[in-house]
Amino acid sequence: AQTVTQSQPEMSVQEAETVTLSCTYDTSENNYYLFWYKQPPSRQMILVIRQEAYKQQNATENRFSVNFQKAAKSFSLKISDSQLGDTAMYFCAFMTNTGNQFYFGTGTSLTVIP
Amino acid sequence: ETGVTQSPTHLIKTRGQQVTLRCSSQSGHNTVSWYQQALGQGPQFIFQYYREEENGRGNFPPRFSGLQFPNYSSELNVNALELDDSALYLCASSFPTQGCSYNEQFFGPGTRLTVL
Numbered sequence: 001a002q003t004v005t006q007s008q009p010e011m012s013v014q015e016a017e018t019v020t021l022s023c024t025y026d027t028s029e030n031n032y033y034l035f036w037y038k039q040p041p042s043r044q045m046i047l048v049i050r051q052e053a054y055k056q057q058n059a060t061e062n063r064f065s066v067n068f069q070k071a072a073k074s075f076s077l078k079i080s081d082s083q084l085g086d087t088a089m090y091f092c093a094f095m096t097n098t099g100n101q102f103y104f105g106t107g108t109s110l111t112v113i114p
Numbered sequence: 115e116t117g118v119t120q121s122p123t124h125l126i127k128t129r130g131q132q133v134t135l136r137c138s139s140q141s142g143h144n145t146v147s148w149y150q151q152a153l154g155q156g157p158q159f160i161f162q163y164y165r166e167e168e169n170g171r172g173n174f175p176p177r178f179s180g181l182q183f184p185n186y187s188s189e190l191n192v193n194a195l196e197l198d199d200s201a202l203y204l205c206a207s208s209f210p211t212q213g214c215s216y217n218e219q220f221f222g223p224g225t226r227l228t229v230l
Contacts, residue, residue, distance in 0.1 A: 002139070004156070037221075042223060042225070043202060043204075043223050043226075044222070044223045045206075045221035046159075046221075047218065050218075083223065091156050091157075093156075099170075100145075100147070100160065100169060100170045101147065101170060102157065102159065104157050104158075104214075105156050106155055107154075107155075
């Protein structure tokens with residue numbers, strides 16, 4: 001079974017500062033994908049960043065980057081130069097290489113303070 | 115290109131009733147997945163439809179059923195509603211790409227179901 005754990009229910013950061021959201025997961029699979037999704041108050045889940053487990057290089061997307069530690073089964077999200085529009089729920093998610101469903105964590109509510 | 119849409123936006127039902135939620139997939143997408151997101155929780159996979167056939171199911175009872183139509187839109191039906199069915203129901207569409215094991219799923223805005 002696959003599980004995803006987000007241990008930070010709520011976090012806040014000052015505008016323009018950097019924040020890191022934590023995620024750990026458990027799986028017996030060797031090939032899989034990891035994701036961070038953002039869910040603003042509009043409720044629509046938006047893909048922030050994706051990491052393939054077979055890639056050692058950490059994924060980056062503009063101000064968003066991940067720290068992927070495969071052996072530790074850890075997948076944290078770093079948001080640099082935080083903006084007010086980053087305020088949202090952030091979900092860490094997992095998908096096996098052969099699967100068709102996401103396994104989501106319980107989310108971290110991020111508030112960017114002006 | 116039209117994104118994923120869902121209807122209705124909000125719905126209130128009473129315990130024991132039946133409900134149908136609808137999802138229109140993104141243009142060109144033939145796969146639709148449904149998720150239940152209870153308050154304060156992450157989405158939980160209900161099932162997926164691919165070319166009108168069920169293609170995987172999560173840990174939900176048979177009173178959760180679905181359909182996919184030839185235009186790839188989809189319905190989620192829930193019978194004998196229970197209070198715990200109150201949640202945000204999300205659908206996501208994707209298009210399997212040959213040779214690619216991951217296919218990005220695009221989510222709709224969800225339907226908020228309240229069961230009283």
